[in-house]
Amino acid sequence: MPKMGKFYLKMLKFYERSVFQVLSKNSIMQRSHITKTVEDLCSTKVSFRQANPEVAKRISEAFGxxxxxxxxxxxxxxxNEVRDGVNLSSHIKQKNIVSASELQNxxxxxxxxxxxxxxxxxxMKFKFLKL
Known part of the structure; x- marks a missing residue:
């Protein structure tokens, strides 16, 4: 796994792209910092349905x-009517662009x-082509 990060850096020189099917399999090796490094190097992200809630949460956060x-x-x-009142307050809140539950569903x-x-x-919705 340590060589994977170096491999990907070399691939970027030639503008090659990689697809990592299941990032959690990389994390099983107890080297999550390497998995995060490789994940950061992939600027284009595609996520289909995620069954694992932890992976869905991590991908949701990666989307921003x-x-x-x-x-x-x-x-x-x-x-008394004089004491009646309406109070308006506003605050800015951060929310995931794509929630983990949206990825799971x-x-x-x-x-x-x-x-x-x-x-x-x-x-996006893809069409299944039967060959």
Whole structure:
């Protein structure tokens, strides 16, 4: 496994791309830092349905996060109409672009794709071609 990272770095010189079917099999070897290094070198990511919740969570985090602004409304009623009031507050929250549960609930031939650079993450459905 240590040679895998060096191998992949050499492959990048020639613009070759690799596909890692199950990253958890790499982690079984107790060298998760090497798995993360290899995972970081793959700028294009494709994920089909994930059965393992830990792998789904890790891939969800690899797809990135987005910031959303949540507005909360609070209404208070007093004994008199003068005491009634509405309170609005907002805060910015980070949320995964693709949740782990979305990765686990994909149908057959569906996948999320994250391309290199600044392209949006896309959910795609592939056709099965019988040859």
């Amino acid at each position: 996060k987005k910031e959303i602004m949540e507005i909360q409304k609070g209404v208070s009623y007093g004994a 994909l149908k057959n031939f569906e996948a999320y794709i994250k391309l290199a650079e600044n392209f949006p993450i896309t959910k």
